[in-house]
Amino acid sequence: MPTLxxxxxxxxxxxxxxxxxxxxxxxxxxxxxxxxxxxxxVSMTVRxxxxxxxxxxxxxxxxxxxxxxxxxxxYPDQGLTIDAVLAFAASHSSDQAAAKATxxxxxxxxxxxxxxxxxxxxxxxxxxxxxxxxEVRGEDVHGFGGVDLPAxxxxxxxxxxxxxxxxxxxxxxxxxxxSLAVIALQRTPDGAPAAAVDFLAGSQCPxxxxxxxxxxxxxxxxxxxxxxxxxxxxxxxxxxKANAGLGWLxxxxxxxxxxxxxxxxTSNANTTGLATQALLSTGRLGAGLKGWSxxxxxxxxxxxxxxVRGAVAYDASGFSQxxxxxxTAQAVLGLSGTPLAALxxxxxxxxxxVLACPAPAGx
Numbered sequence: 001m002p003t004l005x006x007x008x009x010x011x012x013x014x015x016x017x018x019x020x021x022x023x024x025x026x027x028x029x030x031x032x033x034x035x036x037x038x039x040x041x042v043s044m045t046v047r048x049x050x051x052x053x054x055x056x057x058x059x060x061x062x063x064x065x066x067x068x069x070x071x072x073x074x075y076p077d078q079g080l081t082i083d084a085v086l087a088f089a090a091s092h093s094s095d096q097a098a099a100k101a102t103x104x105x106x107x108x109x110x111x112x113x114x115x116x117x118x119x120x121x122x123x124x125x126x127x128x129x130x131x132x133x134x135e136v137r138g139e140d141v142h143g144f145g146g147v148d149l150p151a152x153x154x155x156x157x158x159x160x161x162x163x164x165x166x167x168x169x170x171x172x173x174x175x176x177x178x179s180l181a182v183i184a185l186q187r188t189p190d191g192a193p194a195a196a197v198d199f200l201a202g203s204q205c206p207x208x209x210x211x212x213x214x215x216x217x218x219x220x221x222x223x224x225x226x227x228x229x230x231x232x233x234x235x236x237x238x239x240x241k242a243n244a245g246l247g248w249l250x251x252x253x254x255x256x257x258x259x260x261x262x263x264x265x266t267s268n269a270n271t272t273g274l275a276t277q278a279l280l281s282t283g284r285l286g287a288g289l290k291g292w293s294x295x296x297x298x299x300x301x302x303x304x305x306x307x308v309r310g311a312v313a314y315d316a317s318g319f320s321q322x323x324x325x326x327x328t329a330q331a332v333l334g335l336s337g338t339p340l341a342a343l344x345x346x347x348x349x350x351x352x353x354v355l356a357c358p359a360p361a362g363x
Contacts, residue, residue: 046310046353048296049091049335052328054353055300055310056084057097059325064100065110066325078114079126080326081105082133086343087332089136095348102137105130106145115147116167124156124163125177132184136343141188150188153181161199162214174212175203179228183340186235200229201241208248212262221248222262227274228340234282235341242282249275250287256316257290268315269298269327276334281342288337295331302357309355 046054061067066080081101088098104110115130116122131149134141142148156163156173163181165171178200186192204210209221210229230245253259258267259275276291298313312331313319333340 045356047091047335048299049087049332050093050353051310051355052299052312052332052335053087053091053094054351054355055308056087056325056328056332057094057352060084060097060101063097064104076110076113078105078110079129080329082129083326083329085133086136086340087329089343089345089348090332090336090338092348094350094352095345096350097352098137098345098348102133102139105133106139108145111145111147115152118147118152120166120168122152122156122166124153124165124173124181127153127156128163128177128181128184132180132187132340132343135184135187137345150185150190153185154193157181157193157196159195161193161195161197163196174214175200175210175222175225176212176228178203178214179225179232180340182232183228183235186232186341192232192236197233197236197238200232201238204229204241204244205248208244209252210245220262221252223249223252223259223271224261224274227271227278230278231281231340235339246279246282246284249279250284253287253290254294257292257294259291266315267294269295269312269331270314273327273330273332273334277337277339280334280337281339291334292337295334298327298331302355306357309357310353 059066060081066077066084067074068077068080069075081104085098085101085105088094088101111130114123114126116126127149130144131141131153134144134149141150153163156166158164162173163178164173178196182192182196182200185196200210203214205219205221207221210226211219212222212225226245226249230242230249233239233242233245249259253275254265254267256267258269258272260267261271272291272295276288276295279285279288279291295312298316300308300311300313300319302309304319308319308324311319311324312328314323314327
């Protein structure tokens, strides 16, 4: 089921009183005051991003990957597994789980099911995402699971600069993959191809947002696509374009501090996580800390069932196991505030943190 696997792979409560109230990127920055936390009866001694990553690590199937169930059948979900690997690095925790997940991703059958066989089938967005994960983990990107990931990705760049799929099923490449490709290749010694950066920059809408799909009659900005594009352009020195995208994001921030997906109005953790990461990592602390606070309010605290403590709900309607892993993985990126261009697993603690909660009264 190639089209199903590709779609699965590429797309992305009680409030807590926290002892560590700022992500590291914001804490090192300036004097801007942190938003006042909402009152709650307990405190957590683990950073929000680490607590979320610890919960995520305990959800891995067989301790090394995620699956998605479709029509009663479980399929390996390489995309979500990569999201978790990035979240573990961002939180500087759960490194044992990250190592196991990385080894799972390097299995030839797992790679070919995600990237394609490299000849008749080769998928740009998936290749870019896996290359980024391998870089973050410090792996040999030229021989990861037997694949030279940078070479494979560069082979998918068209003369226009766009990274496109080579597939009998059609070309599903979009702005997510283009941004990830620019970020991942910028981390290589040769850097990102200028044509690829130009193509991404040229896709910007007049209002500053970035669309998901290229070549549409009407250019409509998408919060998720804009958040990733901003990071890619900031990493490659396209400051003016990145700043315009950041302005578009702040103009589309909800009053609760979060961000809604395109076409929706309610804030969700996935979009908010990506947007907050973009804002904090580029120094937009005012809007970034509002986004960070909204993510914290979606995190499951000591009042929640022990099995979900530390997880982040998709939205304010409450936690759901069905979308909790993906929401938590992308929320961690915003809770940490570290840009994808600088993300590294180096020095990450091996254990998966557990939210520390007081024992019930009477024990």
